[in-house]
Amino acid sequence: MSKEDLTPEEAAKLLPAGAALGWGLVKPPQRGPKREMSIDQIVAKAVEVADKDGIQAVSMNRVASELGFTAMSLYRYIPSKDALLLLMQDAACDIPLPPERPPQEWREGLREYVMGTIDIFRNHPWYGDIPILGIPIGPNNLRIVDWGLRPLRGLELGEYEKMSIVLLVSGYARTCGMLQRDIDRAVQTGTSVEEFSGLNYSAALRALVKPEQFPHLHPLVMSGAYTGENEEENNVGSDVDFGLERILDGIELFLERKKER
Amino acid sequence: MSKEDLTPEEAAKLLPAGAALGWGLVKPPQRGPKREMSIDQIVAKAVEVADKDGIQAVSMNRVASELGFTAMSLYRYIPSKDALLLLMQDAACDIPLPPERPPQEWREGLREYVMGTIDIFRNHPWYGDIPILGIPIGPNNLRIVDWGLRPLRGLELGEYEKMSIVLLVSGYARTCGMLQRDIDRAVQTGTSVEEFSGLNYSAALRALVKPEQFPHLHPLVMSGAYTGENEEENNVGSDVDFGLERILDGIELFLERKKER
DNA sequence: CATTAAATGTTTATACAATAAACAGTATAT
DNA sequence: ATATACTGTTTATTGTATAAACATTTAATG
Numbered sequence: 001m002s003k004e005d006l007t008p009e010e011a012a013k014l015l016p017a018g019a020a021l022g023w024g025l026v027k028p029p030q031r032g033p034k035r036e037m038s039i040d041q042i043v044a045k046a047v048e049v050a051d052k053d054g055i056q057a058v059s060m061n062r063v064a065s066e067l068g069f070t071a072m073s074l075y076r077y078i079p080s081k082d083a084l085l086l087l088m089q090d091a092a093c094d095i096p097l098p099p100e101r102p103p104q105e106w107r108e109g110l111r112e113y114v115m116g117t118i119d120i121f122r123n124h125p126w127y128g129d130i131p132i133l134g135i136p137i138g139p140n141n142l143r144i145v146d147w148g149l150r151p152l153r154g155l156e157l158g159e160y161e162k163m164s165i166v167l168l169v170s171g172y173a174r175t176c177g178m179l180q181r182d183i184d185r186a187v188q189t190g191t192s193v194e195e196f197s198g199l200n201y202s203a204a205l206r207a208l209v210k211p212e213q214f215p216h217l218h219p220l221v222m223s224g225a226y227t228g229e230n231e232e233e234n235n236v237g238s239d240v241d242f243g244l245e246r247i248l249d250g251i252e253l254f255l256e257r258k259k260e261r
Numbered sequence: 262m263s264k265e266d267l268t269p270e271e272a273a274k275l276l277p278a279g280a281a282l283g284w285g286l287v288k289p290p291q292r293g294p295k296r297e298m299s300i301d302q303i304v305a306k307a308v309e310v311a312d313k314d315g316i317q318a319v320s321m322n323r324v325a326s327e328l329g330f331t332a333m334s335l336y337r338y339i340p341s342k343d344a345l346l347l348l349m350q351d352a353a354c355d356i357p358l359p360p361e362r363p364p365q366e367w368r369e370g371l372r373e374y375v376m377g378t379i380d381i382f383r384n385h386p387w388y389g390d391i392p393i394l395g396i397p398i399g400p401n402n403l404r405i406v407d408w409g410l411r412p413l414r415g416l417e418l419g420e421y422e423k424m425s426i427v428l429l430v431s432g433y434a435r436t437c438g439m440l441q442r443d444i445d446r447a448v449q450t451g452t453s454v455e456e457f458s459g460l461n462y463s464a465a466l467r468a469l470v471k472p473e474q475f476p477h478l479h480p481l482v483m484s485g486a487y488t489g490e491n492e493e494e495n496n497v498g499s500d501v502d503f504g505l506e507r508i509l510d511g512i513e514l515f516l517e518r519k520k521e522r
Numbered sequence: 523c524a525t526t527a528a529a530t531g532t533t534t535a536t537a538c539a540a541t542a543a544a545c546a547g548t549a550t551a552t
Numbered sequence: 553a554t555a556t557a558c559t560g561t562t563t564a565t566t567g568t569a570t571a572a573a574c575a576t577t578t579a580a581t582g
Contacts (some may be wrong), residue, residue: 006468014465023469032529033577060569072570073531081569129392134443135488137462142470142478145487149477159486161503167440168433168504175432182395201398204275207267208284209403216410217403225420226406227396242422243429249514250507292550293558320539333541334560342540 015137018083022090022138037067039077043087047124050088055126058088085130090138092124097147103154107248110151114173114244117144121177125185128178145170155255165251172247176240183228202227276398279344283351283399298328300338304348308385311349316387319349346391351399353385358408364415368509371412375434375505378405382438386446389439406431416516426512433508437501444489463488 009027012020020026021039029035046063060071060081078084098116101109121127136142148166157165202224211218220226270288273281281287282300290296307324321332321342339345359377362370382388397403409427418426463485472479481487 006464008468011465011468014462029529031527031577031579033531035530037531059567061567070532071568072533075570076530131390132439132443135462137466139469142466142475146475146478149481153477159481159484160500163481163486164500164503165507167436167500168507171433171436171504172429175428175435178393179428182393201275201396203267204272205398205403207269207272208400214403214407216414217407220410220420220424223420225424239421239425239428242425243432246426246429246511246515247508248511250509250511253510253514254507290558292548292556294548294560296559298560321541322539331561332539333562336541337559 016086016133017079018086019137021078021083022087022140035077037069037073037077039087041067042074042077043084043091046084046088047091050126051124055085055129058084058126060084086138089127089130090140092120092127093138093140093144095120095140097143100150103151106151106155107252108151110148110169110248110251111244113148113151114169114176114240116147117170117173118177118180118240121174121181122184125181128174128181156258157255168247168251172243176243179239202229277347277394278340279347280398282339282344283348283401296338298330298334298338300348302328303335303338304345304352307345307349308352311387312385316346316390319345319387321345347399350388350391351401353381353388354399354401354405356381358404361411364412367412367416368513369412371409371430371509371512372505374409374412375430375437375501377408378431378434379438379441379501382435382442383445386442389435389442417519418516429508429512433504437504440500463490 006014008023008025012023012025015023015025042063045067046058049062049066050058060074063084064071064074074084078087095116098112101112136145145166148170149162152162152165155162202221205221205227209218209221214221217226267275269284269286273284273286276284276286303324306328307319310323310327311319321335324345325332325335335345339348356377359373362373397406406427409431410423413423413426416423463482466482466488470479470482475482478487
């Protein structure tokens with residue numbers, strides 16, 4: 001039997017605990033009372049809780065309570081909390097994709113991809129807190145990977161090269177997403193405190209980051225470039241754009257060099 | 262009073278709980294019995310536990326027990342577990358830096374930086390699991406940032422540009438570090454299982470990733486490029502190198518364009 | 523149909539987790 | 553000498569994931 005001939009059920013057994021659920025590979029049970037909940041409902045509620053109060057607020061008790069059930073009832077649907085977290089992660093990746101662009105617009109396509117995946121982090125600040133235990137295997141997550149590959153379809157690249165580029169670009173999106181999220185959080189919670197005291201981390205760092213010990217960082221701390229002050233010349237958007245354009249330039253150069261050969 | 266004139270004690274109060282400890286800003290207590298432990302000792306033991314059994318094995322009880330004390334005794338040194346985690350993170354950044362290179366070797370310098378920070382993830386697989394709550398503020402962590410800025414010192418870049426570049430490069434290092442760690446983990450634990458069954462995630466994905474749903478990902482899954490098979494043409498090192506060279510090319514292009522103007 | 527088997531959500535119980543509060547002992551400042 | 557501040561411990565509280573046993577409900581099977 002070749003590997004391609006696995007039945008969904010067989011494939012499900014090879015996947016980690018929660019992943020099979022995400023693929024809808026669990027046959028609905030035949031006997032017993034009708035279910036009063038559904039996996040989708042549980043995951044949606046967990047996402048709702050996390051969106052509101054952060055990932056640490058997501059306990060089996062909290063999620064079940066908000067649905068009007070006991071904590072233990074969730075285990076009839078989901079084998080463990082880790083599985084629930086994986087399902088939440090995949091659910092956050094269930095977003096509409098923009099329409100396909102012509103292959104020559106690959107730069108714009110990759111830009112859209114980065115901005116779109118950054119939005120996942122903004123819409124679900126907890127997204128980056130879920131530990132990554134391996135390569136993405138959830139269906140929605142893989143659709144995101146597929147999306148990242150889409151702009152590359154017309155380029156003369158090997159498969160490993162394509163994979164490396166998506167890795168590069170999506171890693172960049174993750175970094176920016178987390179950063180953006182941190183700033184959003186700071187704005188939400190810290191602004192008033194900062195205004196009241198007139199001091200914040202920057203002030204502390206200015207006192208601690210001595211030029212002898214940190215010769216290269218020191219000027220950036222003093223000017224506020226490190227802590228991201230001066231919103232005129234530095235908003236997160238421009239920060240994201242800068243790095244992204246460098247990456248795209250690097251990829252373009254690679255394509256040109258490859259053509260020359 | 263200008264911001265630069267903060268005393269260490271004043272600065273300590275502005276920093277989050279654990280950070281002040283990392284900077285050694287806590288005056289040793291005058292009265293009372295001699296301390297039988299030290300913060301460094303506690304953090305070192307916590308790191309040891311995490312290196313051996315993962316971050317989830319690090320409990321106040323476990324760390325204290327291994328030192329021959331009770332869990333509560335740790336709170337005489339460290340205000341909370343979150344603070345301990347921050348100190349662990351900073352401790353992992355306490356590594357020797359390579360000697361400075363001449364400014365024109367900035368590419369090689371950045372390469373060294375990326376590889377060096379990736380090593381932190383390899384030496385401490387738990388490092389990436391500690392949630393990032395904001396910009397780095399620990400002393401060792403800031404030394405790493407300073408290191409990243411060092412190769413840029415001779416280049417004609419604005420401060421925000423330098424910061425963006427370090428962000429770009431260190432984010433890439435993080436992504437690669439996590440990936441490398443995942444692979445190391447898989448090799449440690451999963452190899453035997455994979456050999457026995459002859460099947461792994463790849464097999465499941467081959468059955469699930471249909472060309473209709475995943476038109477661009479499908480060929481990569483089939484060829485094994487997605488799951489990273491074929492070690493000859495794809496080892497992690499080459500993967501890291503590929504993305505890194507694109508990034509460095511992009512930066513170089515930026516520098517050239519800036520000179521032209 | 524009657525019976526069996528499987529699945530439901532709940533209750534109860536276990537093992538840990540972080541950490542607050544009260545405690546007796548110890549070193550220093552006054 | 554005494555008050556004060558600090559030590560590490562004991563005890564207790566609250567919250568966590570989840571295992572096991574339970575009565576109940578539905579469908580499959582004789």
